[in-house]
Amino acid sequence: AQTVTQSQPEMSVQEAETVTLSCTYDTSESDYYLFWYKQPPSRQMILVIRQEAYKQQNATENRFSVNFQKAAKSFSLKISDSQLGDAAMYFCAYRSAGHIPTFGRGTSLIVHP
Amino acid sequence: GAVVSQHPSWVICKSGTSVKIECRSLDFQATTMFWYRQFPKQSLMLMATSNEGSKATYEQGVEKDKFLINHASLTLSTLTVTSAHPEDSSFYICSAGDHLNTEAFFGQGTRLTVV
Numbered sequence: 001a002q003t004v005t006q007s008q009p010e011m012s013v014q015e016a017e018t019v020t021l022s023c024t025y026d027t028s029e030s031d032y033y034l035f036w037y038k039q040p041p042s043r044q045m046i047l048v049i050r051q052e053a054y055k056q057q058n059a060t061e062n063r064f065s066v067n068f069q070k071a072a073k074s075f076s077l078k079i080s081d082s083q084l085g086d087a088a089m090y091f092c093a094y095r096s097a098g099h100i101p102t103f104g105r106g107t108s109l110i111v112h113p
Numbered sequence: 114g115a116v117v118s119q120h121p122s123w124v125i126c127k128s129g130t131s132v133k134i135e136c137r138s139l140d141f142q143a144t145t146m147f148w149y150r151q152f153p154k155q156s157l158m159l160m161a162t163s164n165e166g167s168k169a170t171y172e173q174g175v176e177k178d179k180f181l182i183n184h185a186s187l188t189l190s191t192l193t194v195t196s197a198h199p200e201d202s203s204f205y206i207c208s209a210g211d212h213l214n215t216e217a218f219f220g221q222g223t224r225l226t227v228v
Contacts, residue, residue, distance in 0.1 A: 033215050043151070043204060045219035091156060100147065101208075101217055105156045 002027045004094050006104035013082045014112050020067075021077045021107045023092030029053075032096035034068070034075045039106075040088040048090070051075065079109075087111040115141045117209045119220025126197055126227055134192045134223045136207035143209035146190035147217060148182060151204045160205075163190055197227040 003026045013019035025034070036048040051059045051068050058066050063080045079086055092104040116139040126132050136146060145164055149157040161177075163169035163184035171177045179201075181193040190209070194201055204224050208217040 035216070037219075043206075043222050043224075045206065045208070045222075047216065050216060089154075095215060095217070097215075100159060100162055103157050106154075108154070 002029075002094050002096070002099065002102045004092050004102050004104040006090075006092050006107050008107045009105070010108045010110065012110045012112060013079070013086075015082055015084060017082055018078060018080045019082055019109065021079075021090050021092075021109070023075045023077070023104055025073050025075065025092075025094050025102075027073070027094065027096065029096040029099075032094060034066075035093040035095070036064070036066070036075075036077045037091045037093060037103075038086075038088045039091065040085075045091075049077065082111050084111050084113060115139075115209075115211070115218045117143075117207065117218045117220045119207050119223055121223055122221055123224040124226070126225070128198055128227055129196055131193055131195045132197055132225060134194075134205055134207070134225075136190045136192070136209065136220050138188050138209045138218070141209075141211050141218075142187040143190070143211060144187065145210040145217075146182075146184055147208045147210070148180075148190075148192050149206045149208070151206060151222075153204075157206065160192075194225065197225070199227045201225065202227045 032053045034051045038046045067076045089106045095101040118137045148160045160175045161169045161171045169182035184190040206222040207220040210217045
């Protein structure tokens with residue numbers, strides 16, 4: 001069975017600084033997708049970034065980028081120039097074809113002004 | 114990205130009554146719908162997976178007679194909480210996937226309060 005582990009229940013960052021959220025996963029599949037979702041206080045799940053396992057290049061979306069290490073089964077999220085609006089729960093998720101999505105326990109990100 | 118509309122966003126009901134939550138995919142055909150329950154400051158807990166036209170597959174520990182899921186069309190799935198009790202109060206979220214079955218798109222969630 002696939003598992004997703006987020007070892008940081010809570011992280012803090014100063015506004016304008018950079019923070020990295022960690023995520024590791026376990027799978028025997030070779031083709032799969034990885035996601036980072038943001039859940040602000042409104043509790044709407046918002047897709048931040050996705051990575052296809054077959055792509056070696058790390059995905060980037062504006063201030064958000066990932067460090068995808070397939071061999072190590074690691075998928076960390078880097079948030080640059082942190083903003084107050086980035087404060088939220090962040091969930092790492094895994095999905096492969098024919099399987100249900102698997103979510104990590106989440107990391108609560110606090111942004112200090 | 115694709116749009117999934119979940120309704121209502123919040124509901125208060127009396128103990129013993131039933132509540133229906135709707136999840137609609139607005140611009141794509143949702144072959145698979147997932148229903149989650151989320152407790153405060155916790156991750157999503159998968160309740161069941163439904164495929165259009167077939168019975169839902171419930172996760173272990175989820176009472177299928179209490180949480181009725183219907184996925185009668187490719188754009189609509191419903192979750193009915195029957196004979197609701199205060200312990201059913203929670204945040205319920207649906208997500209829908211298309212035939213490619215890669216990314217799942219989330220509804221806005223429903224906060225259910227049973228009094």
